[in-house]
Amino acid sequence: MAELKEISSNKIFGGYQKVFSHQSKELSCSMNFAIFLPSDSADKKFPVLYYLSGLTCNELNMVQKSGFQQFAAKHNIIVVCPDTSPRNIENLDTSDFNYDFGYGAGFYVDSTVEKYKNFRMYSYISSELIEVVNNNFPTLVDKQSIFGHSMGGHGSLICALKNPGLYKSVSAFAPISNPVNCPWGNKNFTGYLGDNKDEWKAYDATELVGKYNGPPLEIFVDQGSEDQFLKENQLLPNNLIDAAKKAQVPIIYKLREGYDHSYFFIATFMGEHIEYHAKFLNN
Ligand SMILES: N[C@@H](CCC(=O)N[C@@H](CSC=O)C(=O)NCC(=O)O)C(=O)O
Numbered sequence: 001m002a003e004l005k006e007i008s009s010n011k012i013f014g015g016y017q018k019v020f021s022h023q024s025k026e027l028s029c030s031m032n033f034a035i036f037l038p039s040d041s042a043d044k045k046f047p048v049l050y051y052l053s054g055l056t057c058n059e060l061n062m063v064q065k066s067g068f069q070q071f072a073a074k075h076n077i078i079v080v081c082p083d084t085s086p087r088n089i090e091n092l093d094t095s096d097f098n099y100d101f102g103y104g105a106g107f108y109v110d111s112t113v114e115k116y117k118n119f120r121m122y123s124y125i126s127s128e129l130i131e132v133v134n135n136n137f138p139t140l141v142d143k144q145s146i147f148g149h150s151m152g153g154h155g156s157l158i159c160a161l162k163n164p165g166l167y168k169s170v171s172a173f174a175p176i177s178n179p180v181n182c183p184w185g186n187k188n189f190t191g192y193l194g195d196n197k198d199e200w201k202a203y204d205a206t207e208l209v210g211k212y213n214g215p216p217l218e219i220f221v222d223q224g225s226e227d228q229f230l231k232e233n234q235l236l237p238n239n240l241i242d243a244a245k246k247a248q249v250p251i252i253y254k255l256r257e258g259y260d261h262s263y264f265f266i267a268t269f270m271g272e273h274i275e276y277h278a279k280f281l282n283n
Pocket of ligand 1: 053054055056057061065099149150151152261262263
């Protein structure tokens with residue numbers, strides 16, 4: 001098991017907000033993740049909530065902007081915030097990289113394109129990181145859930161839909177709900193997966209929800225009505241809602257009047273999301 005290196009540790013709301021680095025096998029590079037531990041007690045175990053961030057983010061956006069720690073402390077939940085892509089890959093031509101492709105934009109897929117072979121964020125999140133966290137922290141191994149924002153909302157939805165039973169609950173802030181049909185998804189899926197659009201569907205929540213076959217799973221989506229990316233048709237929540245209804249997968253959709261795509265929106269509803277996950281994790 002790869003060694004963890006502690007980068008920082010700060011006491012907050014009676015718990016500890018820490019950042020660690022480790023050498024990832026999936027991504028073949030050093031990765032940072034942030035982890036909130038509700039207590040430093042050695043004899044208690046806690047459920048784990050994974051949070052996936054959006055384009056341009058690293059492990060710190062959620063930690064510094066959302067105010068999640070007070071709610072995680074209240075409900076005794078460990079929260080893990082990984083980085084959003086591999087970083088600093090040696091000899092990689094990054095001339096195509098932009099804010100919405102490449103570093104900070106792994107899109108939570110396993111690339112099938114040789115050039116981007118390090119970009120295996122799907123396997124990193126849904127397998128390797130869980131093992132690293134369970135092997136190093138006081139977790140209840142069968143009690144984990146996942147949520148995220150925008151690109152990370154897409155990531156959380158596909159991780160839950162592709163791994164029935166692995167997560168107890170899933171929620172998303174302004175997720176990219178149907179990447180196969182939006183500009184961000186087209187750009188990233190072409191880049192990481194190539195031109196065969198049939199292969200893209202394996203990473204699209206709207207496609208996957210119709211195929212979901214597992215323990216009952218409810219999807220909770222939060223969306224601001226003044227979100228610029230909603231207006232630019234990057235998010236397409238109605239496609240997910242329609243597909244979920246058709247597949248009889250329950251979906252809660254909350255359209256929040258006046259909110260945009262930013263962490264001001266996320267911070268406003270963070271308490272509601274953690275309380276939602278706590279219902280599933282603390283029973
Ligand atoms: N103008 C922004 C565009 C990128 C952006 O809005 N990123 C969002 C996620 S969008 C979808 O995944 C974000 O979370 N940004 C980080 C933040 O702290 O707000 C830009 O170029 O940064």
